[in-house]
Amino acid sequence: MRRKTPAPLPQRFGLDPARMRLPETGSWPTVRAHLADRLPLVTPAVLDAMFTERRIADLRGPLELDAPYVPGAVVWFHRELPIEVPVPFPIGVVHRDDHLLVVDKPHFLATIPRGKHIQETALVKLRRQYDLPDLSAAHRLDRVTAGLMMFVINRADRGAYQTLFRDRLVHKEYEAVAPVNPGLVLPTTVRSRILKERGVITAQEVDGPPNAETEVELLEQRDGLGRYRLRPKTGRTHQLRLHLTRLGIPILGDDFYPVLTERPLDDFTRPLQLLARTLGFTDPITGQEHRFSSRLTLAAWTDYPSWASDASRRSR
Structure with a gap:
């Protein structure tokens, strides 16, 4: 069985980072530009914060805002979490x-x-x-x-x-x-x-x-x-x-x-x-x-x- 590549980011609030493979073809100049298209519900300000807070990475580590787009590469990232209603009962x-x-x-x-x-x-x-x-x-x-x-x-x-x-x-x-x-x-x-x-x-x-x-x-x-x-x-x-x-x-x-x-x-x-x-x-x-x-x-x-x-x- 093929082993899954370990994520280069630690868990955040008990959650594993999401994994995304970049398309083999595309004209995006940067990873950020691709994510802006791929994640339309994420605002530009939030997307920038994900980079500056080092919540987006590839196998070499966290990516900068201007990290170039690499066809076929894999990136991991932590999304912004929604506000949830607390469940007030113990486990x-x-x-x-x-x-x-x-x-x-x-x-x-x-x-x-x-x-x-x-x-x-x-x-x-x-x-x-x-x-x-x-x-x-x-x-x-x-x-x-x-x-x-x-x-x-x-x-x-x-x-x-x-x-x-x-x-x-x-x-x-x-x-x-x-x-x-x-x-x-x-x-x-x-x-x-x-x-x-x-x-x-x-x-x-x-x-x-x-x-x-x-x-x-x-x-x-x-x-x-x-x-x-x-x-x-x-x-x-x-x-x-x-x-x-x-x-x-x-x-x-x-x-x-x-x-x-x-x-x-x-x-x-x-x-x-x-x-x-x-x-x-x-x-x-x-x-x-x-x-x-x-x-x-x-x-x-x-x-x-x-x-x-x-x-x-x-x-x-």
């Missing part, structure tokens, strides 16, 4: 050893930098808090889902742990709070075909051979509300949310299913009542058997009265 550490960092990710915190969420992500926060520049995510959780997330500490170990999830060698259990449907026979297994199109915020169930499977079990109930154990056999986008909606028991706090509802990024009330409860696997590095359990709870179950109206509305 709890469940386990740490020489290879793994397992945490309880709170609701509303994205796993990795993407789109509007850069510094307010679990990966960047953990890199900075624990001084772990090579930390990487072994898998992902939706921003609105809380619970167990596994991160790999050493770059060399990343593939071994990510392969566990790719090959479905990790036992995963989730908890959800949703209305009770008296006519629903549980436990049951839901199978469907799920399609997530790029650029579309929600996923869809479509006709065709199933590619998603979830075991659903009702653990306990009270006053029309149920606490469910979910065992996904596959890992499709929004699979658990779609499958409970399919059963007529959409998860409380879900802004996507069955009806898409917009929520401001600074609204941290009534989170999705879905929790990654358990992770179990054989460690591919040490051979040790791991079984981790989340220490978080779901608010709709521990504070039922404040969620009763939502439960009643969804059960109709």
Whole structure:
């Protein structure tokens, strides 16, 4: 396997620099002139600051404002970061050893930098808090889902742990709070075909051979509300949310299913009542058997009265 060339710039605010290859053909006199065309949303003043603050480099080091354009060369740079709404919930550490960092990710915190969420992500926060520049995510959780997330500490170990999830060698259990449907026979297994199109915020169930499977079990109930154990056999986008909606028991706090509802990024009330409860696997590095359990709870179950109206509305 071809090794990736190390970046000539250190991380900034826990983020790696972006990598860009310059086109083989072009008439730009300088790297700055090319970047001005390539990055039209970056103002000239900001672009100049990126050079003067030594945030743009090639393999020889930081570039000057008048650095000549070299066709086919590679440059690295740190972009200006957007202003983000702070997520006011802590990340709890469940386990740490020489290879793994397992945490309880709170609701509303994205796993990795993407789109509007850069510094307010679990990966960047953990890199900075624990001084772990090579930390990487072994898998992902939706921003609105809380619970167990596994991160790999050493770059060399990343593939071994990510392969566990790719090959479905990790036992995963989730908890959800949703209305009770008296006519629903549980436990049951839901199978469907799920399609997530790029650029579309929600996923869809479509006709065709199933590619998603979830075991659903009702653990306990009270006053029309149920606490469910979910065992996904596959890992499709929004699979658990779609499958409970399919059963007529959409998860409380879900802004996507069955009806898409917009929520401001600074609204941290009534989170999705879905929790990654358990992770179990054989460690591919040490051979040790791991079984981790989340220490978080779901608010709709521990504070039922404040969620009763939502439960009643969804059960109709």
